[in-house]
Amino acid sequence: MNLPEYRRIRMPMTREDARSLRAGDMILLDGEITITAGLPTHHRILACADEGRDPPIDIRKGSLLHLGSYSQDTADGGLEVLYMNPTTSTRFNPIMPRLIRHFGLTAVGGKGGLDAACREAMQEVGCVYLSFLGGGAPLHSGAITGVKAVAWNDLVAHYRLVRLSVNGLGPVTVGIDAHGNSLFETLSAQAQDRMPEILAQLDRDRAS
Amino acid sequence: MTFLGKESLSAMPITQDAVKTLSAQLYDWSLRRVPDDTKDALRRARATETHEGAQRVLEIMLGSALRAEQTDRFVCSDAGVPVFRVTIGAQARWEGDIKAAITEGFSELVGRIQPPLLKHVTNPLTNERGYQGKDMPLVTWEVESGADWIEIACQPKALGSGRWAQAETFSFPSLADIEAYVMRAVMTAGSQHCPPVIIGVGIGGSFDVAAKIASKATYRAIGSTNPEPVLAAMEERLLRAVNATGFGPMGTGGDTTALAVHVDYSAGHGYTPVAVCFNCWINRRTRARIHADGSVERME
Numbered sequence: 394m395n396l397p398e399y400r401r402i403r404m405p406m407t408r409e410d411a412r413s414l415r416a417g418d419m420i421l422l423d424g425e426i427t428i429t430a431g432l433p434t435h436h437r438i439l440a441c442a443d444e445g446r447d448p449p450i451d452i453r454k455g456s457l458l459h460l461g462s463y464s465q466d467t468a469d470g471g472l473e474v475l476y477m478n479p480t481t482s483t484r485f486n487p488i489m490p491r492l493i494r495h496f497g498l499t500a501v502g503g504k505g506g507l508d509a510a511c512r513e514a515m516q517e518v519g520c521v522y523l524s525f526l527g528g529g530a531p532l533h534s535g536a537i538t539g540v541k542a543v544a545w546n547d548l549v550a551h552y553r554l555v556r557l558s559v560n561g562l563g564p565v566t567v568g569i570d571a572h573g574n575s576l577f578e579t580l581s582a583q584a585q586d587r588m589p590e591i592l593a594q595l596d597r598d599r600a601s
Numbered sequence: 602m603t604f605l606g607k608e609s610l611s612a613m614p615i616t617q618d619a620v621k622t623l624s625a626q627l628y629d630w631s632l633r634r635v636p637d638d639t640k641d642a643l644r645r646a647r648a649t650e651t652h653e654g655a656q657r658v659l660e661i662m663l664g665s666a667l668r669a670e671q672t673d674r675f676v677c678s679d680a681g682v683p684v685f686r687v688t689i690g691a692q693a694r695w696e697g698d699i700k701a702a703i704t705e706g707f708s709e710l711v712g713r714i715q716p717p718l719l720k721h722v723t724n725p726l727t728n729e730r731g732y733q734g735k736d737m738p739l740v741t742w743e744v745e746s747g748a749d750w751i752e753i754a755c756q757p758k759a760l761g762s763g764r765w766a767q768a769e770t771f772s773f774p775s776l777a778d779i780e781a782y783v784m785r786a787v788m789t790a791g792s793q794h795c796p797p798v799i800i801g802v803g804i805g806g807s808f809d810v811a812a813k814i815a816s817k818a819t820y821r822a823i824g825s826t827n828p829e830p831v832l833a834a835m836e837e838r839l840l841r842a843v844n845a846t847g848f849g850p851m852g853t854g855g856d857t858t859a860l861a862v863h864v865d866y867s868a869g870h871g872y873t874p875v876a877v878c879f880n881c882w883i884n885r886r887t888r889a890r891i892h893a894d895g896s897v898e899r900m901e
Contacts, residue, residue, distance in 0.1 A: 417654055419654065475716040476674065481760065504793075504795065505791075524853050527881060528635075528662065528665060528882060532664065532668060550720070564657070576792075576852075576854055577852065577853075580792060580854055585788070587845060588784065588788070588846075591846070592784065595842050598841070
């Protein structure tokens with residue numbers, strides 16, 4: 394691939410870095426990320442918040458990315474992740490504002506975006522949403538350099554809470570920045586505004 | 602099914618084992634490769650995109666497709682659920698239980714495939730997930746006149762795009778009504794279905810038939826022309842309309858929200874179901890035929 398140079402961001406992302414990003418920026422990630430693709434996992438993290446406990450992997454002031462992975466034990470007693478890819482974040486809309494505020498997250502992400510309530514929570518605490526390529530498993534998986542921890546092994550693999558070290562993960566697009574700008578909301582509103590003209594054009598094309 | 606007379610026993614029928622092996626292979630192959638027509642469409646989109654970020658996302662998509670081929674890895678971690686369309690030639694002869702063959706083929710594949718699959722088969726009553734479940738794999742059976750082969754097509758279906766399919770039943774809708782409904786489905790999916798997508802639209806028949814022909818329409822090669830002129834024109838203008846929304850690749854903005862819109866119809870009563878479904882950009886799809894002499898022809 395002949396891609397331009399992308400800004401590299403150290404994970405867990407600092408609040409300063411989060412606030413420095415703007416919707417539409419494309420970046421690469423280095424460092425440590427925490428991921429899960431499971432709704433039951435989000436419920437467990439929510440329960441931790443409600444009961445004042447820490448989840449088994451600390452996400453405070455860190456990232457919680459909607460990425461699913463296949464993790465397994467290795468023969469030498471370690472852990473490995475065979476592949477990783479994003480899941481649709483909007484599934485977690487009702488839960489994310491609470492998690493973003495309670496844990497002071499600096500980065501969330503996945504694919505498809507999050508809603509206005511999440512965007513408000515992100516602006517409040519200084520957090521960005523990172524859009525990963527769906528169907529990007531070969532690229533995302535190749536950026537994994539180590540598995541730091543896997544928790545809640547009673548869940549199916551992609552639901553587990555996993556901490557990974559990555560090198561050059563991405564490029565990912567900043568879909569929602571910490572200043573209240575959401576590509577997803579902007580594009581949806583823009584499409585809505587365009588719809589009367591789009592339907593009128595369909596009428597004209599049909600008549601011609 | 603044709604029952605064999607004594608004189609034809611020497612001719613080799615299509616076997617249960619052949620169907621088992623091929624159906625499992627088609628699923629496995631589909632996970633590791635973006636079809637050629639789809640890669641070509643992505644390249645064309647990259648050349649015509651005016652949005653810089655979208656050009657980059659399309660480039661990264663093509664890079665991911667290439668890497669999957671080079672490393673023989675899955676393009677997406679969501680291997681979906683196994684979905685097959687089996688077309689049986691009306692003159693085809695086979696032996697054994699070809700329905701059980703597909704279930705067995707998937708079951709055996711799950712035990713040996715590398716890397717292993719995540720558990721996506723979900724019991725909708727409990728949301729428990731595993732590798733097996735009622736009516737799994739999901740198979741649509743069709744019969745084709747004037748053929749003696751069995752064709753198996755595989756299109757694993759995952760949540761990312763599967764979630765956004767919808768159907769609504771109208772009475773005596775105009776084409777404008779139908780197209781407005783397609784656009785509502787596009788707006789509902791918005792940025793969430795891993796665009797640029799392939800959109801299937803099924804019009805008419807009964808409720809189940811509309812959904813079936815919408816799904817079948819997504820199997821058609823990108824760039825192929827609809828033989829029905831009314832629908833060929835509808836596909837062209839709907840594709841322009843969808844791409845005028847601006848959601849773009851991965852829904853982060855651009856001119857390329859769909860690579861194709863494919864429409865089919867069946868006659869029905871004046872109540873007209875319209876079904877709309879989406880395939881994400883990787884458009885997983887494989888197809889092969891087992892001929893009467895037992896030879897296997899890989900078609901895509």
